[in-house]
Amino acid sequence: MPDDGPGAAEPFDAAERAAVYKAIRTRRDxxxxxxxxxxxxPVLRRILEAAHQAPSVGFMQPWDFLVIRDIDRRRAVREIFARANAEAREMFKEERQGAYGALKLEGIVKAPVNLCVTCDRDRGGQVVLGRTHNPEMDLYSTVCAVQNLWLAARAEGIGxxxxxxxxADELKRLLRIPERIRVIAYLCIGYVDELYERPELEARGWAxxxxxxxxxxxEGWPEGR
Incomplete structure (x- = not known):
């Protein structure tokens, strides 16, 4: 029977450590x-397993993963995005609208797999260890799962x-997501043969x-800020 107690907390060797930092440094949207x-x-399963290994407050594991491959459903999601994207463009100052419009955001249909990551805020019951005084910890936990998935995908050569x-209400209707469930992330997943050396928004001069x-x-927040 395996021992469930603490094990050795040995640091990674140099090659293992470099691989972890490389995944972090070269991850791109x-x-x-x-x-x-x-x-x-099997590859998709591995990156979902990595997501499922994320820390979660009270070990509530509030996430679910909706895998979407059907092209018609992905096109319907793109229509939801396109309507909101047109609204978003108008929120920027006129001098930035052209730069915003130049950003290509075609992954919903182009990527072979879409993934909707959700948070079930009731999964741990009414009182959850660690969420008693910060009720949003379950949301933060689900974001940790997204980050785990992203780094594992980078290691697999997947963007x-x-x-x-x-x-969100339109997306939830399309994907039959119950009202009580929060949508945390809608992800496009697929192989890529190139990635920006720097984040794309930085490379394009956006920020x-x-x-x-x-x-x-x-020791604390700096004075005067």
Whole structure:
């Protein structure tokens, strides 16, 4: 019988450590670079297993994973996105609308697999260990699952794009998601043969990565900020 007690907390060796940091450093949000090649079942299972290994408050594991391959359903999702995307474009100042429109966001149909990650906020019952004073911890836990999946996908040579522009009620109706369930992420998943060296929005001049030194504060929030 395996021992369920604590085991050795040994650091990774140099090659293992480098691989972890490489996955973190080179992970990208893929928008338009997906290949049509199918994602084999065992590979998809591995990245879903990685997501399922994420930490969760009270070990409630609030996530579910809706795998969407049907092209007609993906086209319907793209229509939901397109309506919201047109609204989003108008929210930016006129000088940025052209740059926004130039961003190619075709992964919903182009990627062979879409994945909707949800959070069941009732799964742990009314009182959940660790959520008693911060009720949003289940949402944060589900985001951890998305990050696990993303890094595992990068290690497999698979790109992931996070679609966040949609009206959740429309998406839930299309995918028959119950009202009480929260949609956390809609992801496009597929092989890619190239990735941006830097995040695409940085490479295209939309924004720059902030210097880390300006974001680290010792002992508390800095005065005057």
């Amino acid at each position: 893929v928008r338009d670079q997906f290949l049509p090649d199918p994602v084999p079942g 992931v794009g996070w679609v966040s522009i949609y009206h 720059e990565r902030m210097p880390l030194d300006g974001l680290i504060h010792e």
